[in-house]
Amino acid sequence: MIETRYLIASLENTSVYLMTPSVITANALVSGSGDSIIKVFTAYNSADYGKITRNMFTEKVYSIDQKGGNTFVEMPDEHVSSSWKETRSILLTRQHLFGRWESFTKQALARQTRHQWAEFDFVAMEQIKESDPASNTYTWMLEEYARIVDMPVDRAYKELKLRLESDLMTKFRIQALAEKWKDKINQVTMQQQVEDVRREMAREFWQNSSI
Amino acid sequence: MKSLYYFNPLAIVNKSLRKDVQEWAKLYGLIGHAVGMTDRTEQFKQPVRQSIFPDCALPALVDSNLTYSECCDRRAEELYKLSETTGKPLGIMWSGGIDSTLIMVSFLRKYSLADLQQRIKVIISAESRTENPEFYKNYILPNFEFVNSEHTPWLFDGSMIIVTGEFNDQLFGSDLMKVYIANNGGVSLSSPYKRDTVFVYINRKINDEKVSNTLINAVEVAAVKYGIVMEKISDFFWWYNFCFKWQGVYFRMYALTAPKLFSNVNPEWNSIHMQHFYHTDYFQLWSIYHPEVRIITDWKNYKMEAKIDIFKFDKNYEYFKNKIKRASLYTVFGQRTLLDGVDDTFTPVPIINPEEWYNPVNDFK
Numbered sequence: 001m002i003e004t005r006y007l008i009a010s011l012e013n014t015s016v017y018l019m020t021p022s023v024i025t026a027n028a029l030v031s032g033s034g035d036s037i038i039k040v041f042t043a044y045n046s047a048d049y050g051k052i053t054r055n056m057f058t059e060k061v062y063s064i065d066q067k068g069g070n071t072f073v074e075m076p077d078e079h080v081s082s083s084w085k086e087t088r089s090i091l092l093t094r095q096h097l098f099g100r101w102e103s104f105t106k107q108a109l110a111r112q113t114r115h116q117w118a119e120f121d122f123v124a125m126e127q128i129k130e131s132d133p134a135s136n137t138y139t140w141m142l143e144e145y146a147r148i149v150d151m152p153v154d155r156a157y158k159e160l161k162l163r164l165e166s167d168l169m170t171k172f173r174i175q176a177l178a179e180k181w182k183d184k185i186n187q188v189t190m191q192q193q194v195e196d197v198r199r200e201m202a203r204e205f206w207q208n209s210s211i
Numbered sequence: 212m213k214s215l216y217y218f219n220p221l222a223i224v225n226k227s228l229r230k231d232v233q234e235w236a237k238l239y240g241l242i243g244h245a246v247g248m249t250d251r252t253e254q255f256k257q258p259v260r261q262s263i264f265p266d267c268a269l270p271a272l273v274d275s276n277l278t279y280s281e282c283c284d285r286r287a288e289e290l291y292k293l294s295e296t297t298g299k300p301l302g303i304m305w306s307g308g309i310d311s312t313l314i315m316v317s318f319l320r321k322y323s324l325a326d327l328q329q330r331i332k333v334i335i336s337a338e339s340r341t342e343n344p345e346f347y348k349n350y351i352l353p354n355f356e357f358v359n360s361e362h363t364p365w366l367f368d369g370s371m372i373i374v375t376g377e378f379n380d381q382l383f384g385s386d387l388m389k390v391y392i393a394n395n396g397g398v399s400l401s402s403p404y405k406r407d408t409v410f411v412y413i414n415r416k417i418n419d420e421k422v423s424n425t426l427i428n429a430v431e432v433a434a435v436k437y438g439i440v441m442e443k444i445s446d447f448f449w450w451y452n453f454c455f456k457w458q459g460v461y462f463r464m465y466a467l468t469a470p471k472l473f474s475n476v477n478p479e480w481n482s483i484h485m486q487h488f489y490h491t492d493y494f495q496l497w498s499i500y501h502p503e504v505r506i507i508t509d510w511k512n513y514k515m516e517a518k519i520d521i522f523k524f525d526k527n528y529e530y531f532k533n534k535i536k537r538a539s540l541y542t543v544f545g546q547r548t549l550l551d552g553v554d555d556t557f558t559p560v561p562i563i564n565p566e567e568w569y570n571p572v573n574d575f576k
Contacts, residue, residue: 108546155352159340162357166337169361174546196225203221203245209544210243211463 005052007039007064008091010084014039014064015075016057017088018095025098029091032186036091039064046070058092090189097185097197101178104205108174112167121164128161177204214260214555215568216267217462218247222551223259227565231575232258237422241413242387242456249458252436255429258573259565262555266482267458269437270492274500279516282494287317290486294330294372297483302358302371304334305351306539307342310376313517314488315350316524328354332371336360336542343534345527363543364469367476369484377460378489382498383514384505385452386536388445397508404441406431425574430455445505453498461490465559466549473559481557511535 006026008017012035020026023038030036043049048071056062061080062072115121127145131138138146138153146156181201188197221244224236235258239246249261251269277285294301303318305311318327333355340347358366366373380386391400391412399408406427414423430451434441437454441447464485465476475484498504507513513536522531552560552568 158357159352162335162359163337165359166361169359170546177546199225203225204548205546207221207243208219208245208547208549209541210245211540211544 002042002044005041005049007041007052007057008033008036009039009064010087011035011037014066015080015084016062016064016072017091018057019052019054020095020098022098022102024102025095028098028101028182028185029094031182032094033087033091035087039070041070048072058088093191093194094185094188097188097194097201098182100198101181101185101201104181104201105174105178108177108205109171112171114167121167124160125164125168128157128164131157133157180204212260214262215247215552215560215563216249216262216264216555216557217459217465217550218259218261218552218560218563218568219245219466219549220247221245222563223565223568226563227569229258229565229569231573232565232569234419234422235573235575237417237419238426240417241426246456246463247459248455250429250433251454251457252433254432254436255455256570256573258570258575259568260570264458264461264555266490267461269454270495272438272499273496275493275496277493277497279497279501280520282491282497283313283317283520284321285493286488286491287314287321289491290372290374290488291318291322291330293483293486297372299369299484300332300371301330301374301486302332302334302366303374304360304376305339306336306376306542307339307344307347308376308539309514309517309521309534309536310379310489312343312346312521313379314374314376315346316521317488319350320524324354332356332358334358334360334363334366334373338539338542342537342539343530345530346525349525360543363464364467364547365472367465367468367472367480367484369475369480372483373464373485375464375485375487376489377464377487378457378494379514379517380536381449381453381457381460382489382494383449383517384445384507385448387448387452388505388507388513389510389536391444391448392508392510400445401443401506401508404444404447408444409447422575429574439499442502443506445507446502449498449502449505453495461487462553465553466551467544467547468550468559470561476553476559477557 004021006020006023008020008026008029009015010017017036020029026038030038041049041052047069051072061075063075065071065073127139127142131142133154136154138157142157143153146153149156184197188194220236220239223232224244248257249263251263251267253263290301303311303314305315318331333351335351335357336359388400394412410423410427413427414420417423417426430447433454434450439450441450468476504516511533518531518534522528550559550561551563554560
């Protein structure tokens with residue numbers, strides 16, 4: 001996999017608000033900021049890729065020179081409007097929360113990440129749907145699965161169905177929770193709101209289940 | 212003025228700036244911030260208005276003289292009869308842990324498998340298998356219809372009688388004993404009750420001397436009021452769990468209720484469809500009159516009577532010898548939208564407004 005940096009830039013003049021190594025956080029940020037786009041930087045499409053650090057876009061303002069091979073051009077301070085600075089400040093505040101958000105989501109999904117082959121669940125669910133325990137009819141793939149795991153096919157069906165439904169339902173609601181908090185984070189405009197959002201998000205992801 | 216039977220403290224703590232509420236919040240450093248305490252002797256005053264649900268009142272102190280096994284048999288019989296009279300199946304929440312496995316054993320040793328297959332559905336998660344693989348393989352998988360525990364919020368529809376393993380913890384002691392044994396050793400847990408020793412342990416978690424003392428005072432006062440003598444340190448942890456956490460445990464499953472089923476959450480529905488297996492007066496009296504079960508030096512011996520009953524049935528020595536209690540409800544409660552509370556008319560309170568439920572006469576002023 002190519003090492004990648006995602007820059008959140010102004011749609012208007014490609015000036016860079018911030019950098020994130022996560023495409024998920026990048027998408028979450030632009031979904032809450034109409035003026036923003038994602039620019040993907042790798043060592044193969046930018047001569048300046050090696051210069052990118054997390055802080056460089058908070059210390060100075062750069063625009064992207066796309067014709068010049070995706071290099072960075074420092075913008076003079078007088079060209080930077082206060083509203084641009086305000087947008088950057090808001091996006092940086094949200095980026096911090098999205099770091100939490102992404103970690104919470106990953107941690108919540110960790111219990112359901114079981115295979116090297118992620119499509120297994122969907123293929124297996126197809127086999128489940130095509131089988132009918134009431135008439136003792138099972139797909140040949142399910143029969144073979146049962147033989148390999150050394151279990152009667154009706155039990156293999158029952159067990160696999162439970163596991164697949166559990167995982168899919170859990171992932172589905174974790175995604176719903178992630179969507180909810182993505183929208184809430186994208187409503188944050190001030191540093192003072194951060195702690196309230198962080199606390200409530202932690203509560204809904206984790207603390208409510210600490211019973 | 213309404214009060215709460217059940218509340219999630221985080222819902223109050225996160226939204227109130229009151230000084231006494233923030234002091235009170237420290238209390239929950241002891242057991243987790245999502246578990247509301249309710250003193251069943253009604254001495255302890257928290258900054259939230261609460262009252263005791265009649266079914267959660269402490270029983271009159273008269274020994275039933277039943278053994279633990281007899282309590283289990285009696286309860287299985289009651290629930291079997293309830294299923295017969297209502298014509299509804301029993302949905303047993305089985306996590307593979309000691310409490311829920313003993314529920315299954317209590318039925319399996321008393322009734323024929325053919326009868327039970329008509330009568331019982333097992334509410335199960337994919338995790339349940341890993342907690343007790345042998346029992347799962349030999350009894351659960353081949354014999355019973357599965358209901359996925361992911362469906363729990365929609366199980367309050369009246370189609371079955373939900374049977375939980377709640378309260379066995381309260382009968383035997385408390386999770387707090389596990390950490391105490393790890394920190395202080397099992398011998399200390401069984402030594403005579405000393406407030407100073409308990410204080411050190413409690414204050415390490417609460418990290419505020421005044422709040423720690425408030426809690427210890429409350430536990431001691433409640434014990435005196437009800438007539439409990441805390442002879443050993445283990446008794447303190449048991450009594451705290453038994454007296455202060457009971458009602459929260461009673462109601463917490465309702466926090467999961469799907470909104471379209473809110474109207475089902477009422478005392479009449481509850482009296483039939485929500486059956487916590489270990490929630491009876493005779494189980495509570497067994498616990499009160501058998502303090503010796505709390506004298507353990509090793510956490511593996513926690514709930515030994517329950518483990519013995521399971522072993523007599525399934526002969527699984529590995530489980531008997533090594534099984535330790537572990538939390539399982541987090542798989543059901545995690546990443547869900549929960550009710551903040553249930554009020555004293557049994558009405559769900561989706562979101563608590565702390566000011567609406569504030570109790571100015573409290574022990575944290």
